[in-house]
Amino acid sequence: MPFELPLLFIAGLLGGMLNSIAGGGTFITFPALLFSGVPPISANATNTFACCSGYISGAYAFRKELRAHIKELPKYILVSLLGGIAGAWLLLHTPESLFREAIPWLLLFATILFIFGSQLHDKFRRLASLHRHASSIGSMLLLLMLAGVCIYGGFFNAGLGIIMLSYLALAGHTNINSMNGLKLLTSTCVSLAAIALFIYKGEIAWFEGGIVLLGALVGGYMAARISRQVSQVYVRNIVALTGVSITLYFFYDIYVV
Numbered sequence: 280m281p282f283e284l285p286l287l288f289i290a291g292l293l294g295g296m297l298n299s300i301a302g303g304g305t306f307i308t309f310p311a312l313l314f315s316g317v318p319p320i321s322a323n324a325t326n327t328f329a330c331c332s333g334y335i336s337g338a339y340a341f342r343k344e345l346r347a348h349i350k351e352l353p354k355y356i357l358v359s360l361l362g363g364i365a366g367a368w369l370l371l372h373t374p375e376s377l378f379r380e381a382i383p384w385l386l387l388f389a390t391i392l393f394i395f396g397s398q399l400h401d402k403f404r405r406l407a408s409l410h411r412h413a414s415s416i417g418s419m420l421l422l423l424m425l426a427g428v429c430i431y432g433g434f435f436n437a438g439l440g441i442i443m444l445s446y447l448a449l450a451g452h453t454n455i456n457s458m459n460g461l462k463l464l465t466s467t468c469v470s471l472a473a474i475a476l477f478i479y480k481g482e483i484a485w486f487e488g489g490i491v492l493l494g495a496l497v498g499g500y501m502a503a504r505i506s507r508q509v510s511q512v513y514v515r516n517i518v519a520l521t522g523v524s525i526t527l528y529f530f531y532d533i534y535v536v
Contacts, residue, residue: 283315287487291494295333296502300459300517304330304498305437306525308491317484319375324367324473324482327436329491331470333499334463340500341460348461358422359429359465363472366433370473371480378435383529385431386438390522392445421450432469439466441522455515463499 290311294304305326312322312329338345345352370378428446432439443462452458477483 283487284490287311287315287490288494291329291333291491291496292498293494294330294491295336295495295498295500297498297521300502300505304333304440304495305435306528308495309437312484312487312491315487317487319379320370321482321484323370323435324477324480325484325488326491327470327477328474328483329488330436330495331467331474332492333495334467334470336496336500337502338460338463338467341456341463344454344457344460345464347457351461352464354422355425355461355465356468358425359432359468360472362426362429363433363469364476366430366435366469367473367476368433369430370434371476371482373434379533382435382437383526383533385435386441386522386526386529389438389442389445390519390526393441393448393522394519421446424449429465429469432466433473436470436473438522438525439469441518441525444518 290308294308297304297307308330309322309326312325313319317325424446428439428442431442440462443465444458447458447461452461474483
């Protein structure tokens with residue numbers, strides 16, 4: 280239908296902007312792909328492909344912030360690539376009904392974690408000061424948590440930005456622009472690894488995905504540039520509101536409708 284083309288482009292534009300600022304853009308682009316007639320598993324794979332352009336452009340816009348964490352980047356890149364492949368493999372071997380029912384619970388966890396992440400980090404930091412070995416144990420747990428986040432991203436990708444910001448808050452990051460840069464770099468690597476497997480399995484709807492991709496490319500870069508001018512408190516409030524809204528939507532969609 281004629282209105283599908285502008286619908287997909289606008290969904291990509293809005294999704295790319297939201298992913299760059301707060302995460303959760305998938306909940307605009309994924310339903311748009313479904314509405315256009317793409318089957319659920321293929322829509323999920325196509326959505327990962329389409330949103331990746333927004334991640335790439337957004338990460339490039341935050342390149343100055345990423346330079347401040349240059350020593351950490353190899354860890355994030357390696358874990359993200361491995362996690363993306365593992366998550367995509369799990370998706371392709373998971374029953375669709377189970378896949379759908381898990382979504383709202385995973386997002387509820389991610390939203391709560393982001394909202395209270397700073398308080399939890401303060402508690403972990405105090406624990407580390409009291410116990411001599413807590414710091415090394417905490418580093419190992421954070422690495423395992425990062426792997427879990429990346430596997431989730433390869434599995435579904437929706438809410439990956441919110442979950443990644445939650446992880447970064449627990450890891451001790453406080454600057455929202457640096458956190459957004461790391462979030463977007465990680466999301467890029469997870470998506471590229473998952474996309475490679477989806478292409479191999481023939482799960483991507485290239486025409487519909489290409490239209491969403493163009494919109495996400497424009498929206499991701501625009502939002503990354505704008506977010507530097509916005510108060511950190513304001514951006515965090517957007518993230519929290521996005522997480523709550525997305526979680527309520529999927530609980531309603533899966534358990535009520």
